[in-house]
Amino acid sequence: MLRLLVLPFAIALIASATEEVRSESNDFQATMLAESAASSSTLRHKEYRGFEVWLDCDRGGLVLARYELDRDTRNESRSGNFRRDRSVPNRCQPSSGKSYVTDTVDPATGPWDRGHVVPANHMDFSKRAMSDTFYVTNILPQQKTFNRKGGAWRHTEDFAECYRDVTRLTIWAGIIWGDDRRNDFFTETHSIETPDYWWKVIRRHDTGKYIAWIFPNDKSATAKKTSDFRVPLSEIIDRADAVPISFDGLENTAAANRKPRMWPFKYKSTQTLVCGGTTTLLE
Numbered sequence: 001m002l003r004l005l006v007l008p009f010a011i012a013l014i015a016s017a018t019e020e021v022r023s024e025s026n027d028f029q030a031t032m033l034a035e036s037a038a039s040s041s042t043l044r045h046k047e048y049r050g051f052e053v054w055l056d057c058d059r060g061g062l063v064l065a066r067y068e069l070d071r072d073t074r075n076e077s078r079s080g081n082f083r084r085d086r087s088v089p090n091r092c093q094p095s096s097g098k099s100y101v102t103d104t105v106d107p108a109t110g111p112w113d114r115g116h117v118v119p120a121n122h123m124d125f126s127k128r129a130m131s132d133t134f135y136v137t138n139i140l141p142q143q144k145t146f147n148r149k150g151g152a153w154r155h156t157e158d159f160a161e162c163y164r165d166v167t168r169l170t171i172w173a174g175i176i177w178g179d180d181r182r183n184d185f186f187t188e189t190h191s192i193e194t195p196d197y198w199w200k201v202i203r204r205h206d207t208g209k210y211i212a213w214i215f216p217n218d219k220s221a222t223a224k225k226t227s228d229f230r231v232p233l234s235e236i237i238d239r240a241d242a243v244p245i246s247f248d249g250l251e252n253t254a255a256a257n258r259k260p261r262m263w264p265f266k267y268k269s270t271q272t273l274v275c276g277g278t279t280t281l282l283e
Contacts, residue, residue: 043242044092046085046137049129051118053137054242057092061140061192063242064174065117069164074125075283080134082114094136095191104185110219112185115142117173117198119157122164140175141186141194145219152215155223156200159211159265162273162280167206170248174199174240176214183217199236203248204263210250211260212236227262 042057051067082097084090100112117138123129132138145151160169178196186192194217201212213229214236215221221229233256237243250256265275273280 044089046088048132048135048138049126050123050132051129051138053117055088055092055137056241057089059177059193060091061094062117062137062175064172064240064244065138066170066172066244067118067122069122069160069169069171071165072124072161072280076124076127076130078120078124078130079127080120080131082134082136082139085135085137088135088137092137094139094186096189097134097136097139098190100141100186100190102185102189104189106182106185109143109183109185111144112194113142113144113147114139115147115153115198117175121157121161122171140198141183141190141192141217142198143218143221146198146215146217146221150223152213152221152223152226152229153198153200155226156202156213158267158273158282159226159263159275160202161282162265162275162278163202163204163263165280166276166278167204169205170203172201172244172247174242176239177241197239199231199240201233201236201247201250203250208250209260209263210247210255211263214239230259230262232257232259 044055044057046053046055051065053062054064055061056063084093084097100114105112116133117140118133120130120133123133142153146153148154160171163169175195176197176199177193180196183194185194196217197214198217199214201210203210210233212231212233213226214231215229233247233250237251263275268274268279271282273282
């Protein structure tokens with residue numbers, strides 16, 4: 001597990017075994033060191049419009065993302081093409097933006113999507129920001145049921161879309177590679193393993209409270225079961241492949257060791273969300 005010092009849209013260097021990690025591209029932050037407890041993985045940081053990601057160059061994909069949400073005032077239509085980022089070293093990202101509908105997949109696991117870690121809809125304040133979410137540096141294999149409407153990951157995206165109109169939010173998301181090789185269908189087609197778990201932490205700025213989940217990357221992770229996958233922040237810190245050295249100080253509170261309660265949230269209709277006394281339209 002790698003622990004990073006994450007400052008707003010910047011990385012500062014910390015080290016237990018101090019080793020400089022230098023940028024391989026001018027677009028990369030050159031101020032990054034990783035403290036590794038159980039891994040010698042090489043991480044690279046990439047800042048996009050509205051969000052930032054950390055890439056495990058030994059595994060060839062994203063391990064951590066961070067962004068903030070304010071009240072939604074724009075509504076750019078979804079657009080973008082899945083593609084590689086030419087400013088990122090090849091070994092730090094999947095080798096292709098093509099579909100995960102391949103003959104290497106076990107049909108019993110269900111179809112697989114090109115899953116956004118940072119959702120396109122949360123970056124709809126500009127076409128360029130939305131387009132950035134389609135770089136494969138933000139994409140990993142994600143089971144279709146889990147990813148789409150009716151799935152738990154989509155449920156957390158709608159959840160945040162509603163609460164951003166209540167208060168400013170900070171969101172961290174990442175993966176746990178795990179050791180289940182049975183779902184690694186895309187190592188030959190895309191040069192990427194399939195994460196066994198996806199996680200997310202949302203902190204609200206008005207109360208300082210958080211909600212956190214670890215989801216299995218399979219069709220059991222449905223929207224109706226979202227609450228079942230809640231975990232204490234401390235569990236994410238223990239299990240995730242990479243986490244920030246600080247979740248805005250949440251890790252130092254008693255709440256970090258308790259499973260957080262779900263915040264009030266419901267779908268009034270397929271396009272209308274209700275949370276915290278606020279009604280939000282999905283657009």
